[in-house]
Amino acid sequence: MTDTSLALDPAEMPSARRLPGDLAIWVFILAEMLAFAVFFASYAFARSKDVEMFNFYQQTLDRNAGAFNTLLLVTGSWFVVLAVQAAHRDDSRAAARRIGLGFLCGAGFLTVKVFEYAAKFGAGISLSTNTFYMFYISLTFFHFMHVILGMVILAILWVKTRQGAYGSRDAHGLESGAAYWHMVDLLWIVLFPLVYVMR
Amino acid sequence: MSALFLNPAHRAWLILMIATGVTWWLGEVGAAGTTAIVALLAIAFAKGRLVILDFMELRGAPLMWRLLLEGWLVVVSSLILLAYWISLK
Numbered sequence: 655m656t657d658t659s660l661a662l663d664p665a666e667m668p669s670a671r672r673l674p675g676d677l678a679i680w681v682f683i684l685a686e687m688l689a690f691a692v693f694f695a696s697y698a699f700a701r702s703k704d705v706e707m708f709n710f711y712q713q714t715l716d717r718n719a720g721a722f723n724t725l726l727l728v729t730g731s732w733f734v735v736l737a738v739q740a741a742h743r744d745d746s747r748a749a750a751r752r753i754g755l756g757f758l759c760g761a762g763f764l765t766v767k768v769f770e771y772a773a774k775f776g777a778g779i780s781l782s783t784n785t786f787y788m789f790y791i792s793l794t795f796f797h798f799m800h801v802i803l804g805m806v807i808l809a810i811l812w813v814k815t816r817q818g819a820y821g822s823r824d825a826h827g828l829e830s831g832a833a834y835w836h837m838v839d840l841l842w843i844v845l846f847p848l849v850y851v852m853r
Numbered sequence: 854m855s856a857l858f859l860n861p862a863h864r865a866w867l868i869l870m871i872a873t874g875v876t877w878w879l880g881e882v883g884a885a886g887t888t889a890i891v892a893l894l895a896i897a898f899a900k901g902r903l904v905i906l907d908f909m910e911l912r913g914a915p916l917m918w919r920l921l922l923e924g925w926l927v928v929v930s931s932l933i934l935l936a937y938w939i940s941l942k
Binding site: 670671672673674680682686687689691694695698699701702705709717718721724725729731732734735736738739798829832833834837839840843844847848850851852853 | 860862863865866869870873874876877879880881883885886889890893894896897900901902905907908909910911912914915916918922925926928931932933934935936937939940
């Protein structure tokens with residue numbers, strides 16, 4: 655009996671509605687998401703002024719790389735939510751291992767993106783080539799920086815988790831960092847279809 | 854096998870992987886126009902919601918936070934839809 659109730663995530667218990675992580679991280683996440691919302695809308699409205707040009711240059715993007723990167727971020731996010739679940743069970747070893755796997759998914763994302771950028775820059779494409787590439791480069795690079803920040807956070811969480819900093823009594827720090835990592839995933843889930851696929 | 858259905862994170866991951874494949878496929882076949890855009894936005898919306906509810910674990914969070922994040926998805930999808938609708942006119 656006791657075991658079952660301990661294994662339950664506090665969030666899943668009735669009448670115990672709680673926000674995972676710290677309030678401050680959620681305020682920060684919302685601010686970041688607001689910035690991206692403005693960016694996404696700017697892209698969509700800029701496109702409406704020159705649909706043919708946007709559609710033409712969109713075909714030069716590497717959709718396979720974009721889709722593969724979505725799989726990497728989704729899987730990275732999955733590893734990190736499993737890390738949080740392991741921490742709630744006081745299994746720091748499993749939690750740390752999963753954070754490490756999440757970090758590797760992020761590294762995979764950056765690698766694919768670097769090759770993608772190299773191909774584009776190698777073809778002489780830059781921010782000033784046209785409006786489409788201006789948006790493509792700035793939007794994806796802005797997101798790229800967020801993946802890097804997310805990975806820095808995961809690296810810190812990995813070290814702290816290995817030290818046993820998070821457990822069933824308190825995993826706030828881990829939950830906060832995890833929430834940020836999921837935001838990076840969430841943003842790419844909108845960015846990929848918007849910039850690479852929708853036409 | 855049952856763990857796949859008991860843990861919402863596993864279920865979310867599986868659906869997210871498949872949905873990403875569908876988005877990629879719509880790109881491969883060159884889907885364009887209103888139907889394609891609505892389909893792609895609907896998929897992105899469903900995927901975003903899974904991330905919010907099962908990865909960020911906001912399913913059991915105070916309603917305000919859940920609505921703020923889900924509201925972001927609604928606003929972003931609506932703006933994109935509006936911009937594409939304008940472009941189709």
